[in-house]
Amino acid sequence: MKINVTLPDGNVREYEEGATAMEVARSISEGLARNVLAAKVNDEVRDADRPLPGDCTLSLLTWSDPEGKNTFWHSSAHLLAEALEALYPGIKFGIGPPISNGFYYDVDLGDKVLTDADFAAIEAKMKELALRKSVFQRREVPKQEAVAYYREKGDEYKLELLEGLRDGEITFYTQGDFTDLCRGPHIPNTSFIKAIKVMSLAGAYWRGDEKRKQLTRLYGVTFPKQKELEEHLAMLEEAKKRDHRKLGRELELFTFSEKVGQGLPLWLPKGAALRERLVNFMKTAQEKSGYEQVSTPHIAHKDLYVTSGHYEKYGKDSFQAIKTPHEGEEFFLKPMNCPHHCEIYKSRPRSYKELPIRLAEFGTVYRYEQSGELHGLTRVRGFTQDDAHLFCRPDQVKDEFKKVIDLVLKVLKALDLNDFTAQVSLRDKDDHSKYIGSEENWAKAESDIQEAVGETDMKYVVEYGEAAFYGPKLDFMVNDALGRQWQLGTIQVDYNLPERFELEFVGSDNQKHRPVMIHRAPFGSLERFLAVVIEHTAGRFPLWLAPEQAIVLPISDKFVENARDMVRILKDSDIRASVDERNEKIGRKIRDAELAKSPFMLIIGEKEAAEGTLSIREHGQGDLGTMAPDRFATMVNERIEAQLSGDR
RNA sequence: GCCUUUGUAGCUCAGAGGUAGAGCACUUCCUUGGUAAGGAAGAGGUCACGGGUUCAAUUCCCGUCAAAGGCUCCA
Structure with a gap:
């Protein structure tokens, strides 16, 4: 029997039944065969040495394919595990996946505490094991056998993972002395892994649950060539040079003071000048687009947040209430501007004729972030949003959305942030029950957003189930000069707050109607935006923005x-x-x-x-x-x- | 908040159980120089903070605070 294999260039070749992807590669060229890491067979990534299932389409994956890299790093995670088991017998294993820049493995080391002084020994062990050219042997096992294996090994983490798997879909991979529960696929053998670096060490909760045991997570990165590792490390060095915290100090843009408090940036004259430019730029653009500036206080009565629902949801994570001395009334630092803006909307009756109403404010907000989460300007406890809320009729959503998109694109262009993706976040396809707002409105808003986005020429992806409970949204993810991704601008439709604040307008039918609210912030926060601009430009700001020209x-x-x-x-x-x-x-x-x-x-x-x-x-x-x-x-x-x- | 690491001059960093050092920055003086570092002198530190061990702690131990990397969370 012969099988027909269709290659990516459309070529169809004939092979004996049972041929492997590796054999196909070899029939094309030895050089290709040496570089094949895995194979994509009918859109499924598989081991290159597994027999092909019959007639199929096949692409041979190498280091230059993202799936090839993933497979390489996944196998590297197994190699790391093998080395760890050899060095520290009896340890238990969590999960070890590939990530965007390498891989990690979560392990339970018992009483052993690992420090970065141990990295050299781990790397040496990995290199030694890699040279053995161990094959990643795939084996399908019955669930019972897998459970028995880990019972005997005493690895409760793997047992827990097994619980979630059905009989008949369990595979083991063994390389050298190490066997792991794993879906695969893997690279042909360990000798492909030539350059190895254990990067860092961190605590990670088992299954991301902070109530469960904290495992030790080891991050590593590997490459097929030593030179590529060196380039990767050089890239990290470059990133360090561009770090906005370092440049912020060197260029005298901002500082932090222990006395003022963590996560509370102090803007120095040059940094404040940058902020000023951004604000003026945005104000001018917004005025042209029919926005009106408003200004609201930094604190508000607890009742405001009870009405908005934020008190119930976030009250405990927020800062503590400020109490008036005699009346004992509770006030909170404002964590967002929208409730205030809702009250401005409500300050008088509104007619359908005056919608949309666009209220803008560079509002400084305060949020309690856990201390471990604070990071330079990208994660702070006090920051200024270029916030605005658009109150419109349901039939105006699409137009407004479109205008906001134009504004965001204008901003990104002026800052030379040309590499970005837009993400449209919609409801979970199967479950509409967890969302507030009418089915009719949602369906309309979702199609409005997609149409609005579709009418531009930007790249975008649609993610189902990523919408907020109160409405669909569009986020802008910007890639900076070093290829890192940042979420900056956001546009969100909100059905919740108009409901909770009982916002109304009088329609042409002389009846009361509920407006739709759109939250939008093209920069997101000035702090984070500037951090990204600093790193993207390495401190060489565009002329219009430069503190001193x-x-x-x-x-x-x-x-x-x-x-x-x-x-x-x-x-x-x-x-x-x-x-x-x-x-x-x-x-x-x-x-x-x-x-x-x-x-x-x-x-x-x-x-x-x-x-x-x-x-x-x-x-x-x-x-x-x-x-x-x-x-x-x-x-x-x-x-x-x-x-x-x-x-x- | 949790795990690992770190905290010495404004910055970058050496150092050692016997109360501290470099380069840059800063001050003063000399120099008045044409496209990426002119010269000299000087000043500057409760070695993060609080305890403990010790004859002696900045150094070793514990705690607190802050920072870095990660986990969790993110209106």
Whole structure:
């Protein structure tokens, strides 16, 4: 019997029945066979050495395929487990999956406490075992046998995993002396794993449940070539250099103080200038789009959050109430702006004619985050949202959504964040019971969102079951310069709050109707957004956003006065500039300005002073020649305009 | 909150059971220099905080606080 194998290029080849993917690879080329990690057979990823099931489509997976990498790292997790079992006999195993940058294995080490001093020994053991070229042997076993195996081994974690599996679908993989319950697939043998690094150590609750035992999680990363490991480590180094916490200190953007409290950033003048630019940028854009600015206090009466439902849901995780001394009334720091905005909406009767009403506020909110969760500016306890709430009629949802998407795209463009994905989060397909709001409204909003998104040219994915209980949403996940993904802007439809606050408008039928509310924040929070911008640009902010756009460098003190005059001229053209008045040589001033990432260095000496010009040097570019200050200002302002209109 | 690690000058980091060091930054002086570090001198630390062990602790032990990586959570 022969079978027909269809390859990705459409070629159909004939093989003997029982041929493996590896044999197919070998028939194409030895080189390919050496690199095959796994095979995708009719869309299922399988071991390359398993016989093909008959006529099928086949793609051979190598390191360059995401599934190939996953398989490689999954097998590496098994190798890590094998090494750990060899080094610490009797330990128990949780799970060991591949992740986006490597893999981990959760283990119960009993009384043994692992520290990073043990990494070298673990790596050495893994390398030793990898060289044995152990094959990953697949074996289908009856459930009883699997249970018996782990009973004897005394591994309650694997037994628990087995409970969730049906008889007949259980497979074991064995490489060397290590056998693991595993669906597979795996790479052909351990010798593919050439470069190994144990990265870090962490506690991880069994099955992510903090009431259960905390296991030791070991993270590792492996590669088929030593060079790739080195590149990976270099990439991590680069990420460290761009870390917004480090750049924030170096560029004097923000700081933290133990006295003020953790998770509460203090913005330094230059950082505050950045915030100011972002806020102004957004305000201008919003004014053009029919938003109205409002302003609400930082605290509110407990009743507000009882009405909104947040008190019940989050009260215990929130900060403690502030009580008035005589009446004992309870107030809370505001964790979000929407309840306040609902009250603004309610301040008078509303007609269908005035909808949509768009209330915007750069509202600073406070949330209690667990101490271990705080991280630089991306996770803080006090932050400012570029928040707005759109109150509209159900028939306006699509249009409003569309406008918000345009606004978000404009923001991302101005910040050069061109690599992003939009995620549409809809209801669980099978279970509509956990969502509030009418079936009719949901169905309409869900199709509105998808249509609105579909009418743009951006990439998007639809996730079912990811909607909030109160409405569907659209999130923007931005990939930064290092390929890391961040959730920034968000647009959410909300049926819950209009209900709870009993919001109404009078329709053309003279009847009362319930408006739909849309929450939206293109930046998300200024803090997190700036963190991403800092890391994405490595501190070289777009010209329009840079705290200082130009620094004037006099050749010697004789020209300080001329330099000051130049700054005055530039400021008249809205260029942010200052003078480096230090008694230093020009080389030094240039070096420091380059390190401070000043976009332009304007050098003024005898020649320029006589001509009334400036010698222009651009950050990272070098000398651009001389220019009169007004011409320089025009050039800068033209560039800014181009950046803001996304036209470059 | 939990697990592992860390906390020495403004920053980056050495160091040792006998009360501290470097580079950069800072101050003063000299130098007035043309596209990535001019020279000299000086000042600056309760070695995170609180206990304990010790003749002696910044160093060893415990606790607290803060930070890093992860887990959990995220209106």
